[in-house]
Amino acid sequence: MDSLRQIDLIIDSLLEKTTNITMIKRIAILVAMEEECAAINKALDLVQLPKDSVLAKALFPIIVHSNKKETVFSIWNGVSSAWQSAKHEDDHKEAKDLKIKLQRVGTQAAAISCWECIKRLDPDVIVNSGTCGGITSVHKHADKTQVLPQVKQVYFGDKVYYHDRRIPLPPWNKGWDVGAYQCLATPKLIQYINAKASQGVQLAHITTGNAFDHTLQELEAWKKYKTVLKEMECAAIAEVCAEFKKPLIAIKGVTDIVDKEDTAPDPLVNQAEINAQFITNLLHTCQNTANVTKLTVDFVLNKQISDL
Amino acid sequence: MDSLRQIDLIIDSLLEKTTNITMIKRIAILVAMEEECAAINKALDLVQLPKDSVLAKALFPIIVHSNKKETVFSIWNGVSSAWQSAKHEDDHKEAKDLKIKLQRVGTQAAAISCWECIKRLDPDVIVNSGTCGGITSVHKHADKTQVLPQVKQVYFGDKVYYHDRRIPLPPWNKGWDVGAYQCLATPKLIQYINAKASQGVQLAHITTGNAFDHTLQELEAWKKYKTVLKEMECAAIAEVCAEFKKPLIAIKGVTDIVDKEDTAPDPLVNQAEINAQFITNLLHTCQNTANVTKLTVDFVLNKQISDL
Structure with missing residues (x-):
């Protein structure tokens, strides 16, 4: 636990600096999937920047949307x-049946989007929603x-861990x-949402990795760090936010439970059905998360920042 | 193997486009560690860009070096x-004893550096050396x-895989x-190096992930994809290179064998000795790789490109 104590000290010094921001004038919302982004754009009335604008060209293939006042942006990988x-055409048949494209998901694309977002837009607060x-x-x-x-509930991130980065040196x-x-x-923000929304929100630890499934080592990490949102x-x-001392709010809606104890595949449920179920849950949860x-x-x- | 066939088709179409480049006028060398970068800078006479230059400020904390003619750049995360x-001070004692800083290693920092390198420098060829x-x-x-x-031999990358990215959808x-x-x-390049260097170079498959150790799933991936450089x-x-159709040359020197069959730790060798051995091998191999x-x-x- 020594390493966590040390990280706490680092975080303290970062938060000290972030709380000096006077007023939140610009918010950037980072999302990984088009479906997540579409629900957010609709809820917040955000429109894609013209493809020939300086920002759109600089960030392509990352796609940027904003409101009319350019105070709120969504950034999709x-x-x-x-x-x-x-x-x-056949190569994509299965994917097209699910109406899903080859989107740039995972930590590599997310790191790039956050870096570009901070370097080019310099928002006062970053929101990762999905x-x-x-x-x-x-x-x-x-x-x-x-x-x-x-499932279908929405949570705010508290601490965030990598469950697949292990460097014992x-x-x-x-x-x-x-x-x-x-x-x-964000205790006041959570209070506000709990008063407004039909479903309450809570703080929880997030865990990040580049696979849908998980290894035994990753299960152990989830247990150790008490992470519940994968x-x-x-x-x-x-x-990247920590690198540039940018405050981050993480909003995560749960599509399914990933560590069911009965991990043997059910022979009566085929992969196509599992995939279709994933999309159905995704769309429903996107709506709750966008709200x-x-x-x-x-x-x-x-x-x-101190008012949140 | 169907997925690999499909990827081959995609690669063919990318290589078709990359071979249209007329002449290689600018090369960017991407490196993860300061020790790797220092050896390359020395071998190629590259000097760090002034900290107040536009490029240095835009890329910070990424560090850029170049030769006088600005035809060759090294980019360290x-x-x-x-x-x-x-x-x-105590928090870093162990690390300082090894003379190693908290460098931004791994795929997230590497993806950002490559993205910035392409967007800001637009090199004709990217080299990943390390x-x-x-x-x-x-x-x-x-x-x-x-x-x-x-160990201590240098190889050129052939195909490159992620061994920890698993998305069965x-x-x-x-x-x-x-x-x-x-x-x-690069058959002609390899021929040239084999004629010039005391040690020969060969083509080999590379595998990438964010951990020093490996799980059973990752061992299986190494076997399946015949990867030998981790x-x-x-x-x-x-x-990122594939995204922007930039040709990539990967040069990798081997510091140690990571999948020794006897994986039980030797009780007579302590962790401090293992760490010190890592640094010694690192510095020696950096030299060979820089050459x-x-x-x-x-x-x-x-x-x-067609002359390589």
């Missing part, structure tokens, strides 16, 4: 060029204070490898 | 701000055509998840 380059899996089984013996996620092993980045503590971008975004994101932006804009 | 922020681990044991039953790496599972990016085929950046660089990188730049500059 975009589609891999490998999608456009595929020569045979869907995730819930982790429950590995925490069944945890104390009762631990939040256990429920100093100085990386002093906590940099697992991340343990801190999101903004996704593929947030730690990379939090790492909380809109309430967040409404509350945060034109406030001080 | 730099040091994490967490290193500067740590409040106690050290790696060798994989031998999992290939002991492989056919005799498989290259088995040796179309369209990502059609090969995007594992990567399988293609480096430039490191933490190349696939992320190759992915091959210099020969590569000498040969590639002012040639056509």
Whole structure:
């Protein structure tokens, strides 16, 4: 736990600096998937920047949307060029049936988007909004204070970890490898949302990696760091935010529980059905997450960090 | 193997376009660690850009060096701000004993550096030069055509895979998840180096992930994709290069064999000795890799892609 104590000290010094920002005038919302972005754009009335604008050209294939006043932006990682380059319609049949493109998901694309967002837009606050899996089984013996996620519910990130970065060599092993980045503590924002939304929101730890499934080592990491929201971008975004001392709010809606104890595949359920179910849950959860994101932006804009 | 066939088709179309470049006038060398970068800068006479130059400020904390004619650049990911922020000298004692800083290693920092390099410098060829681990044991039953790496030897990358990106949902599972990016085929360059250098170089498959150790799933991936050079950046660089159709040359020197069959730690060797041995091997291998990188730049500059 020594490494976590050290990271806490670093986080303290970062938060000290971030709380000096006078007023939140510009918010950038980072999203990995088009479906997540579409729901947010609709809720917040954001429109894609013209393709020949300086910012759109500089960031392509990342896609940027904004409101009319240019105070709120959404930034979606975009589609891999490998999608456009595929020569045979058949190669994409299965994907097209699910109406899903080859989107640039994962930590590499997320790190680039956050970096570009900070370098080119310099927002006062970054929001990472999207869907995730819930982790429950590995925490069944945890104390009762631990939040256990429920499908279709939305959560705010507290600490954010990498569950697949392991570097047992100093100085990386002093906590940099697992991340343990801190999101903004937002008690007043949470109070506001809980008064406005039909479903309440809670704080929970997020864990990030580049795979849908998980290894035994990763299960152990989830248990150790008490992470309950599993996704593929947030730690990379939090790492870049920490680098530039930008405050981060993470909003995550749960599509499914990923560590069900019965991990043997059900022979009666085929992969096509599993995939279709993923899309259905995704779209429903995107809607809930976009609603909380809109309430967040409404509350945060034109406030001080200390008012959140 | 269907996904690999498809990726081959995509690679063919990318290489078609990259071979249209008329003349290689500008080369950018991407490196993860200061030690790797220092050896390259010395071999190629590259000097750090002034800190107040437009490019240096735009890329900070990434550090850029160039030669006088600005035809060759080295780009090092730099040091994490967490290193500067740590409040106690004691927190870094172990790392300082090894003379190693908290450098931004791994795929997230590498993806950002490659993206910035392409967007701001627009080089004709990108070189990823650095050290790696060798994989031998999992290939002991492989056919005799498989290259088995040796410590302190230098190799050119052939194909590059992510061993920790697993997304079993179309369209990502059609090969995007594992990567399988293609480096430039450079038979004449290899011939040139083999004539000039005391040690020969060969083509080999690279595998990339964000951990020093490996899981059972990752061992299986190494076997499946016949990867023998294990490191933490190349696939992320190759992915960004593929996105922008930039040709990539990967040069990797082997510091140690990472999948020794006897994986139980030797009780007589303590962690401090293992760490010190890592640094010694690193510095020696950096030198060999820098030598091959210099020969590569000498040969590639002012040639056509088809002449490599």
